Amino acid sequence: MTSRPPRASSAAGGRSAAVRTAVALGLVLFAQAMLALSLVSAQQLLVPRNMPFGVVGPPSPVVAAVASRTGLALTAYPDTSAVTGAAEQGELYGAYVSGGSSDTLIVVPAKSFFGQTEVEPAFLAAAHDLGRPVTVQTIAPLAATDPVGAVTSLLLLPLLIGGYLAAVLVYKAAHGTAAAPWRAVILAGYALVGAVLTDLIAGLGIGAYSSSHFWPLLPCFWLVTSAVALAAAALQAMVGRMGTLLVAVLFIVIGGPPAGGLGTYLLPVYWRNIGVLLPPQSAVTLINHVLYFGGSDISTPLVVLFLYAFAGTAVIAWYGRIRPARAAAREAHGAAPAAPAAAPPDRRRGLIPILVALGVCAVMQCLFATNYMSASHAPKATDLPFGTVGTSPVLAAAEQAISLKVTPYPDEAAAKTAMDQARIFGALVSTGTSNTLIVVPSMSDLAPLDLAVRFEAAAKATGQTLTVQQYAPTPLAPKDPFGLVQGLMLVPLLIGGYMSSTLLMAATGRAAGRWRAAQLAGFALVSGLLIDVIVCYWLQGFPSGKFWITWPICALIVAVVAFVAAILQKLLGPVGTLVTVVVIVLFGNPSSGGASGVPYLPAFWRDIGPWLPPRNGYLLLHRTIYFDGHGTGQALTTLLVYLGVAAAVLIVLDLRRPEAAVPVDATEAASMAVPIGATP
Template structure:
């Protein structure tokens, strides 16, 4: 009744929009706070964030719509105020938290809007969420943002009163709190002290601008420029990689001859390999070489789909081959086959893709926090400290996903632990090198390399054949894809097809460790003036993916 557009065939656009809008709002509040030397309550801050939100919303809209073509141009203007409201609500609420609790507000913003607010956003539908996540999400901006954008994009703007009210309340309360702490409260305190009107104004200005310093306009503009670049990059990378997944040379097996295969190839790009019998085709599936197979024997035609190799391919293949069977007048049977079935609590094979992001974030956050805690991006034992963290964090992630969430079979626990630790160590070592060479800006470079380029090019749960050509080509050279393949095939395909991924990660690990040790021993540097709380909070917003 409401068919999806060819530019958005799986309805992924709504969830992909949320990432740049949330990160744009959070990061703007954090960077302006830092650029203003920790002045969280200046009355002009609300105006700056509202203005930036409009610019960020416009850039995101231009990139996703006319730029990438993720939706028709007729949706450009209806979506622009939605994007503006979402970014403003997040930025103003974040700034208000910083005004109330100071530096800890930065960390609180990341936890509340990204760590807690991201999972219940409901990009795939709020009623597919567990009840507790659904109830939490109702009162937070991310879920209301998804609902607002979804209903405007797909349903003509119907039933958007609740998300509009919630987001407007966040924006209004945030503005009021900033105004209270920035002007009204200092003025009242000065008046109660009995100062003259001029002294009260000076006192209020001093509260806004400690030490009589000029408002750091240049620093704020630079910070907002960095924020705009990061927001645009997130909008570009994730949207271009995932908004319209389409198979290219999907590995596929064929046994016997059938007109169904010829007809299906008109609507889906397959890389067909012929096999002598069904057992040979299933053996290739066991080795993670095929995403499906068509077996023709006499009057029987069976399509074998593999739910553990891709969340999208089984449905995609079934739809294409059923249409082909109908067109050719052939009776088709669809059969599921997987060497290791998906876990009961992960029926779509999403766990490995979801595991990858916290491993990436944990890696570069470990290096960032170590730099912040020591005040230097160097240290004789830095590599050993990061390696120890990788071992422990890999164990914790493995325990949570395997035993608490039951996301994969428990017999895979011992092989998953070293893989998780390897991924964390590689990311941490690369981040440490970049931070050693470029200082705190190395964290941003790590995010660009591993999160903005590496994560979209990993292929995720859908699989590498569903990526556009650019993302397919760069993925093999970056740790995220190799980490994902190593995790996925170790869990569901008994380690088949992991040689190249494992070798690549080990090369990264060995080279990065050697370079890091040499840099730490031979180079000296000035102290890095970064507070640990701020470093942690900045690392989460620019790396999290709801």
């Protein structure tokens, strides 16, 4: 009879552990689904939608032809001076001036580089068809250090993550006290430090923008980080531990994708309207207009960000000082017997954990600023694989402007076979009297435009004729015209991998266990299926014929990251999660190459990418979907080696390295894991 209670207790404990495990993994699946849905739906189809565009002069058939198939919101201006002034203040994405012997197309690259690439060719083609001569005038050109307008989005990453992590880590360091009389001061103080560090790294260090912008941008950075940090602390004060998750969902999972770094009016309308209410979009507008438009038209983003900062400060003050003071006053009037005075807390001892937490946050913010900015702010091709058929002076002239790794082919069919196998990004076919540049849009979102611009200039310089032709072995999906989806869906796969291991550690109190490898593998299968269903069928991000082959690839990526995280957590405890984030997200993700392609990465990032899971995961996804699996052997082998070695090491460590319970709660683990890598 004495043996039954222990068995019952053991069974109850087993059921409780199973419930905690199921809840933890369910939370990860929910976070992955939300992130995949938000990222892909917001950014997979970036085309003009009610884009502000100015017109001057009598009604033009050119404008009518373009407006009929492009989402432009036309506004008439009385003269060229008025429309130019509006463009210089960042109010317009472009303008068309008609009348007289020729027309003028005004483009504003700093407002949106990708918006320009949509609008300019459409107007030039329509003007050519209608026989209207047109000249192009550029207002607010992008800097040479920011050729595709990526700097604004890249600046948002460290500012957003820094503010969020500051609130989360200070909350944990203060043992769950979200509001205190000094909390707002500490967070605002850290925001200033983080702003200075980001400004120094991105501007003076990396040179992503000129040093003359250091001081104008500094208060902007301070305001953005303060708004996020103070609002996050306020939500923590109101709803406790779940406030950190709420902030992650509002500011990063939902707020990040519609930030509009590539152009607010390229976003779906509902995402643009959601973004208006949250700090990231206001932050992007503020930084962009200070950087390129002299600080004009920034009243709305300033109001939004100050409202978040002031509201956060007010809530912190209420919960940290005003409400406790009122409670103390009520107790004093109640004539209750005075309790013995407690010993005053040692503020110096309480301050040390907070300073350590902010130090960790500063390091993470610096890494985000350094890694993502250095990898992506100025993409420039190096040894871009390229084919040639025949000889032409155009190729030699183009190579003066773009670095190519040229391979000759006997005929056009052979060159297209190389494109089918993802070995070259394009080819020049010369017959002696004509030249045809063939580009492959499914290989890169940037290379086709880059090649076309360089070769058209070369053809003009050499007096040759040139025709540009697109070729895609598997056409891009209608809702993925720029080949962005694989890079976007990679983010929730990576985050789901280390979140699953982290939350299992939190739920069970141990970094590994007898069934940990099996649990992670099972989760990877379910997770991969979930992301596959959302992106393929719900969002139509890639052809449905690739659904079944994409599922095991998604599961493999999740499993590799989860197993690596489990090993690091086994060896290092909760710090292993932080190390995983640094390796996978802060070094792996920037080195993946993404939609632009590996040749557009700087040398350091090109060299480390093959050794890390994100590059191999992206190539495996992308080339399986759009190139029938060609060129995936190395990527697949690398991921399988990671998986096999990690599984073996995890099992050996669990058998030979007994461990004590790890005191980590699920909220802390999730708050650390959810936002990192959710790049806007």
